[in-house]
Amino acid sequence: MTEDVFCVAGLIIVYLISGSLLEGLTGLRCRPGFTLVGRWCFSVQLEPTSMLNSSEICHKQGAHMAVLDSREKEEVLVNYIEQMEFFNISQGRQELYKIAKMEWDVQTEKNKFCEDFKRYGSQSTSYRHIPNAKIPIGSPPHLRANLSTPQGFSLKLSSIPGAGMGAWTDQFVPRYTILGVYEGVIHTRDSDDDLYSWQVDKQGSNGTYVIDAADPSCSNWLRFVNSPTKVSEENVIPVSCEGIIFYMTTRDVEPGTELLVWYGDSYGRFLGVNRIHPEYDLNGSVAFRANVLTFSDDDVLVFDDWTPVTYQNWLENDSEDKDGSVAVDPIFGLLLTYHHDDQWHWVPERNYTYYTGPEGLQLPFFCEDSSYIPEVG
Structure with missing residues (x-):
């Protein structure tokens, strides 16, 4: 056992760290x-x-x-x-450990997907890719993002207060389904005010660029995927690969569920939400x-x-x-x-x-x- 030294009335008493024993001695x-x-x-x-x-x-x-x-x-x-x-x-x-393991598994799957995409592109048989809906010729440009919504998905009011329109699935979507490519205007400006943007590493050179989906005439339906306020709502993750941002489901998603992806800490601060797992600190x-x-x-x-x-x-x-x-x-x-x-x-x-x-x-x-x-x- 561990020994320590304790002083009482000028006397040095060696004791074991045990309340009952110390009480008995002193x-x-x-x-x-x-x-x-x-x-x-x-x-x-x-x-x-x-x-x-x-x-x-x-x-x-x-x-x-x-x-x-x-x-x-x-x-x-x-x-x-x-x-x-x-x-x-x-x-x-215990439940937090399970969530941490699931997130680790998702990160591993992201890497697997990127390697698969490099070899087979969207023709891969390992992952299901959902393409944009075909946009009718002559459609108003400002409706492009809305009209690109694939069959089996819909745009309607978000369940997140104040978020506006959201993207929903009307069908069962298995885990690790590729919902599509995040589309938008490419530029190098990066600002916390760009709430529809993803930053991507440049391919073959240093630096980054931004994919900005703020303009619905230059983006697709994935711009309507909002950010969750708690982990139980999160069911989509961004995957950066080959200079492209893909959206991948992280779990099986039931019909009638809103699709929600964490946009990053800057957007989280905008919502007043912190996405910090306790095990990041406690390990x-x-x-x-x-x-x-x-x-x-x-x-x-x-x-x-x-x-x-x-x-x-x-x-x-x-x-x-x-x-x-x-x-x-x-x-x-x-x-x-x-x-x-x-x-x-x-x-x-x-x-x-x-x-x-x-x-x-x-x-x-x-x-x-x-x-x-x-x-x-």
Whole structure:
């Protein structure tokens, strides 16, 4: 077991990280429901729940979420986690793992499709390609995109509030069907205001260009495929291959379903939606919610009691912005994770509601009772 050193009334006591043993040796006590761990009283909550519920549960106990304000306290707590074998408890992330695996499988299929297209083009027998409908000669140019809608599909009001018209399937569409090529005006301007655009790498040279479907007279029906607000709605993915953008279904799509594709983070910000999978940050590691952090008016990071955060143990995140910061909400959870470098680190809890639903990430957590000072009995 892990040994540590504890000072009481000037005496040095070597103890095992066990509340009951320490209490027996020193007479120190925490109030009922809390365990003495090192010099602190903690209550472990193994039932995974959201950040908001975590805080409320601790407050109902007359406590607050664990405050990791020193290396000593953090080490004592993680030693306790290891001793009690909390690695084996439910993390409430099974469904999220399934979604992450499905997305990995889709990425693999994208690569397979591109290799197949390079060899066989749209004549491939491995993938079904749905062509545009033939546009009658003499049709008004502004109706080109509408009239290109294939048989078995239709354009009608989107299920996404404020999105206007959407593209729907009236037939069953199997997973990995190629819905067509995204058509539009080619240019090199790239702007967040280009809401109908995809950026594509130039073939055989450096740089990129943009396929802009804003003009319905120069685009096709795929311009009406809107962006989802949650992962359960997403059923189409863009595939960039040979300087072309294809739309591929990521799952079996039932008749009467709207086709929805994620247009990217810029468009997501326009909708007020973040598409961040928790495993992008946690990477399969064991995680516990420790505390809620926020930024003060002068951008100082503080705990929920407004005490400045002076000790930090952040895990470097490859999603950092150019200034080194990680995009988080003004109030966010502090996640204590055992990462693959066999070390405990902090990870900021970001907005994962695209994948988790409105309640957010469900995790086990710790409450701390700092109002009750352990005393010798």
